Amino acid sequence: MHKKIVISIALFLGFTIVSLGQDFIKEDANLPEKSKEASWKDRIIFGGNFWFGFGNIRNIDISPMVGYMIRPRLIAGVYLFYNYYEDKYWNFKTDLYGFRPYAQVILIKNINEALNIYSLTKTSIVFQAETEFMSLNKNLTTLPIITTDADRIWVNSILLGGGIRQTAGKKSSFTFLIMWNISNYIYYPYGNPVIRVGFNF
Template identity: 30%
Template sequence: MKKIILIIALSFFYSVSFAQVEGVEVEKPKEEEPVVIEGDKESEDDEEEEKMRFIDRLFFGGNFGASFGNQTFIDVSPMVGYRITPRFSAGVGITYQYQRINDRFGNLLGKQSIYGGRVFSRYNIANDFLGVGNLFAHTEYETLFAKYSINNFNGTAEGTELFPAFFIGGGFAFPIGNRSAFTISALYNPFYDEFNSLYTSPLQIRIGGFF
């Protein structure tokens, strides 16, 4: 049955991600001016960040997309995160996706609703790493439920299945302004099971952003 489910499994998956664009605290010599390391901001920036109000530490993002035709796909997956320190952040997100596949005559072959949530954490390793972008490490635990309905010669098969997943990896964030960034990451599931997953590979390349 899971082989059949994979026919209407996720055709793509975007995960909104985030990165810190603040500087790294730099130790000051006793009788000299503050030292600034190229690619970082002065230590006062970190002190200012640590004094930020709760609302200013929050950031938002998500996946919102749709395509229609013989293969219909709708994705509504908002998220919210919190900057715990200038380098470390954590957050939660929810996912709802709807998929429907018709044949060329418009007859329904199958449909699937996917819903669930995830928790994640992100650590900013280095700003402006090798002149490419801010390098970060990422971990994430995700739990998705897939409620499917498939039409075949024997009638209609229906059911709901649970698909947990754990991802580790990292990527780069490319700042766009003071609070926003475009991100690209590579995440790997070390516990991947092709017979119990909505993904066709343990390696996932994700593109996202936050504001």
């Protein structure tokens, strides 16, 4: 079943990339020469997310991001992340940190326009792929197959998903993504799906 899901996703991505490639060619052909030579500075995107919660459970998450707009519909970049978790009731605390390179493809540029809905903002449908490298404490798992004597281990996971990207200016946008860990790594501390909420500018 797992292999069938992966094959289905691969086929979907293949058809999507071919279709988007044709759209890229059409978009480039219609752009004026000055637009084609846009400064690399104008293509850089910054953003990320910040979240915290206090009480018996303290949870702080900081995830800055930098990306580059390779094409009008293709963005690639990397997140750095740090998450601190403390449960006062169980006297437990830990932290997670690492990085995740990502690629984001805009499948539908403006769903409001496609549905003939008037809006001052533009809402896009996006697909995102990530490969996440996370450092966590070995004591988060009791599985006996961990043989290293180090206190921490690195976990690599592949996540795929999608969601919406709502623009609020030339480069500013809000993103809401639902991601799935398809590598099914036994040490991954989060269950599926993984929710990503962030801002870009």
